[in-house]
Amino acid sequence: MPAYAVGLDLGATSIKAALVARDAGIVESMQVDTGARRGPDHVLGQLELAVRGLVGHVPTEHIQGIGVGAPGSVDLDRTTLIRPPNIHGWDRINVRQALRARLDCDWSIVVDNDANAAALGSAHYGAGRPYDDFIMVTLGTGVGGAIIVGNKVFRGTKGAAGEIGHMTIDYAGPQDRAGVAGAIEAYLGQRFLSSHARRRLDAHPDSVLYAMAGAELALLTPAMLAAAAEAGDTGAVEVLAWAGHKLGCVLGSCINLLDIRVVVVGGGISQAGAFILEPARQAILRYIKPGMHDGVAILRETLGNEAGMLGAAYLVFEHAHSHVSAARGT
Amino acid sequence: MPAYAVGLDLGATSIKAALVARDAGIVESMQVDTGARRGPDHVLGQLELAVRGLVGHVPTEHIQGIGVGAPGSVDLDRTTLIRPPNIHGWDRINVRQALRARLDCDWSIVVDNDANAAALGSAHYGAGRPYDDFIMVTLGTGVGGAIIVGNKVFRGTKGAAGEIGHMTIDYAGPQDRAGVAGAIEAYLGQRFLSSHARRRLDAHPDSVLYAMAGAELALLTPAMLAAAAEAGDTGAVEVLAWAGHKLGCVLGSCINLLDIRVVVVGGGISQAGAFILEPARQAILRYIKPGMHDGVAILRETLGNEAGMLGAAYLVFEHAHSHVSAARGT
Numbered sequence: 195m196p197a198y199a200v201g202l203d204l205g206a207t208s209i210k211a212a213l214v215a216r217d218a219g220i221v222e223s224m225q226v227d228t229g230a231r232r233g234p235d236h237v238l239g240q241l242e243l244a245v246r247g248l249v250g251h252v253p254t255e256h257i258q259g260i261g262v263g264a265p266g267s268v269d270l271d272r273t274t275l276i277r278p279p280n281i282h283g284w285d286r287i288n289v290r291q292a293l294r295a296r297l298d299c300d301w302s303i304v305v306d307n308d309a310n311a312a313a314l315g316s317a318h319y320g321a322g323r324p325y326d327d328f329i330m331v332t333l334g335t336g337v338g339g340a341i342i343v344g345n346k347v348f349r350g351t352k353g354a355a356g357e358i359g360h361m362t363i364d365y366a367g368p369q370d371r372a373g374v375a376g377a378i379e380a381y382l383g384q385r386f387l388s389s390h391a392r393r394r395l396d397a398h399p400d401s402v403l404y405a406m407a408g409a410e411l412a413l414l415t416p417a418m419l420a421a422a423a424e425a426g427d428t429g430a431v432e433v434l435a436w437a438g439h440k441l442g443c444v445l446g447s448c449i450n451l452l453d454i455r456v457v458v459v460g461g462g463i464s465q466a467g468a469f470i471l472e473p474a475r476q477a478i479l480r481y482i483k484p485g486m487h488d489g490v491a492i493l494r495e496t497l498g499n500e501a502g503m504l505g506a507a508y509l510v511f512e513h514a515h516s517h518v519s520a521a522r523g524t
Numbered sequence: 525m526p527a528y529a530v531g532l533d534l535g536a537t538s539i540k541a542a543l544v545a546r547d548a549g550i551v552e553s554m555q556v557d558t559g560a561r562r563g564p565d566h567v568l569g570q571l572e573l574a575v576r577g578l579v580g581h582v583p584t585e586h587i588q589g590i591g592v593g594a595p596g597s598v599d600l601d602r603t604t605l606i607r608p609p610n611i612h613g614w615d616r617i618n619v620r621q622a623l624r625a626r627l628d629c630d631w632s633i634v635v636d637n638d639a640n641a642a643a644l645g646s647a648h649y650g651a652g653r654p655y656d657d658f659i660m661v662t663l664g665t666g667v668g669g670a671i672i673v674g675n676k677v678f679r680g681t682k683g684a685a686g687e688i689g690h691m692t693i694d695y696a697g698p699q700d701r702a703g704v705a706g707a708i709e710a711y712l713g714q715r716f717l718s719s720h721a722r723r724r725l726d727a728h729p730d731s732v733l734y735a736m737a738g739a740e741l742a743l744l745t746p747a748m749l750a751a752a753a754e755a756g757d758t759g760a761v762e763v764l765a766w767a768g769h770k771l772g773c774v775l776g777s778c779i780n781l782l783d784i785r786v787v788v789v790g791g792g793i794s795q796a797g798a799f800i801l802e803p804a805r806q807a808i809l810r811y812i813k814p815g816m817h818d819g820v821a822i823l824r825e826t827l828g829n830e831a832g833m834l835g836a837a838y839l840v841f842e843h844a845h846s847h848v849s850a851a852r853g854t
Contacts, residue, residue, distance in 0.1 A: 350783025
């Protein structure tokens with residue numbers, strides 16, 4: 195019987211949803227507004243809407259369940275989403291119960307951190323597919339991370355593993371949003387990187403970025419940096435090399451600790467490709483134990499937004515498999 | 525049938541060896557010189573000597589095998605020790621084959637990194653016993669590390685996981701022996717810490733450390749620092765607090781990445797107890813994501829030298845168990 199699941203990527207502004215075939219990937223997808231300011235009930239209603247919009251495409255008995263990737267913490271049972279940032283008034287909600295009640299179903303419903311979902315998507319449908327073990331880092335508003343070991347998410351004791359964004363590369367450095375000094379997010383989080391780029395580019399008034407973003411550079415985006423670098427803009431190339439160096443420093447620490455030597459990079463600024471990844475690779479080699487150089491690789495995730503939806507759906511396939519395995523005693 | 529194994533802790537200057545009962549711990553122990561300068565054959569002979577000195581204490585059929593903890597790299601099969609520092613002329617030697625030939629036995633023989641062995645010793649006989657998951661850090665000549673997940677060593681893709689010593693806390697900081705800038709070993713490795721202490725204490729000529737180590741402080745040891753702090757010496761207390769802060773910075777990064785919130789600290793300077801561990805604990809809390817504070821603990825390993833021997837022996841018990849499990853299909 196063909197296996198399908200709905201993957202939901204719950205973001206601050208939109209919910210990206212896909213009907214995913216286990217083997218073939220995305221069959222149908224849609225997007226609805228999160229409406230985060232309207233509170234938890236509204237957001238759950240939007241999740242329900244997305245599921246209802248997708249499940250009609252295949253016979254109900256082929257649907258194995260629903261996976262949800264979300265920002266914030268998730269309990270170890272992977273049913274309850276705890277205080278997702280940006281959703282007003284959401285403390286602890288058992289999303290499995292809430293969606294089952296709304297949809298009047300008993301599908302398997304699994305909730306996980308959005309960084310873990312994106313890494314699972316990469317592991318089974320994206321750049322991570324050739325590797326059993328890799329480190330995923332997602333460069334967006336913040337810096338997200340996840341660890342894949344044996345094609346599964348390594349979750350740690352309480353399920354919060356992979357918080358690369360808060361790892362420090364300078365114990366006396368600038369603070370990230372959580373107040374951690376020298377955390378990599380305080381360099382590569384979107385607001386921090388844009389602000390660094392603005393300062394850096396003030397020395398380059400001839401930069402093509404001025405033409406793109408205006409003299410204030412207030413709207414400087416990762417895509418603009420990537421495009422300007424591609425167009426040969428020295429300032430943009432320097433900013434991306436600076437960012438790549440910082441990224442390589444923290445990834446070096448990750449590789450030293452985990453001995454997982456493959457890194458997959460996703461998120462907006464990863465569009466800059468080699469302009470950021472090659473400086474990162476060079477820094478990694480300088481920040482790891484010399485005996486660990488063999489096999490080091492840093493790759494760009496090209497699935498983009500789809501990684502989160504695919505990985506959320508895969509949470510269901512993986513969950514079903516682990517239950518079957520448990521029943522078989524393997 | 526009672527289960528025994530010989531645990532060998534192969535150090536640069538001495539081999540510490542114990543006959544270990546699986547449930548009761550060390551039954552007999554002995555120590556022989558490594559004679560590292562006399563080359564691999566001599567060292568293998570010393571290992572043989574230690575085994576022969578111990579196995580006579582119980583009937584041969586009760587001996588399950590020999591475990592070896594050693595500095596340097598070990599292959600994924602855990603049979604071959606690769607370029608251990610300080611042993612002249614040792615490139616790659618299959619220690620299992622070499623010891624089986626010398627002892628004319630077919631015992632199970634397992635080789636692992638000494639930091640991994642110490643962590644296993646802690647997990648099954650020491651401070652780590654109450655915890656399924658913990659991070660072990662050993663502060664000695666260098667800074668060693670290991671990760672215990674589900675009471676087993678997490679080894680990473682190629683078996684080298686746990687290289688905490690090379691993780692950076694300042695991308696522009698001082699270099700460790702391997703050339704990594706800001707690596708924690710460049711602060712807490714014995715030579716680096718002594719040198720920092722010397723500089724720091726030059727401002728405290730009234731320090732009791734002068735009386736202990738002489739005006740040059742050339743022989744300043746971790747034990748002296750601990751004793752001086754215990755005696756109320758301000759300079760020593762400050763140096764240990766400085767060291768604890770640095771330790772907490774790198775452990776914060778480890779906890780962010782792994783979500784393993786218990787840390788066991790071994791090695792010479794851990795004798796300083798709360799003088800180093802309390803500043804480390806405070807720094808950890810400042811360098812981890814605020815949502816991860818719950819359950820953070822940092823403990824001192826009190827097994828001392830015994831951790832390495834016990835853990836080396838446990839490699840054998842664990843190996844035997846995993847073989848039995850595989851045969852049973854579980």
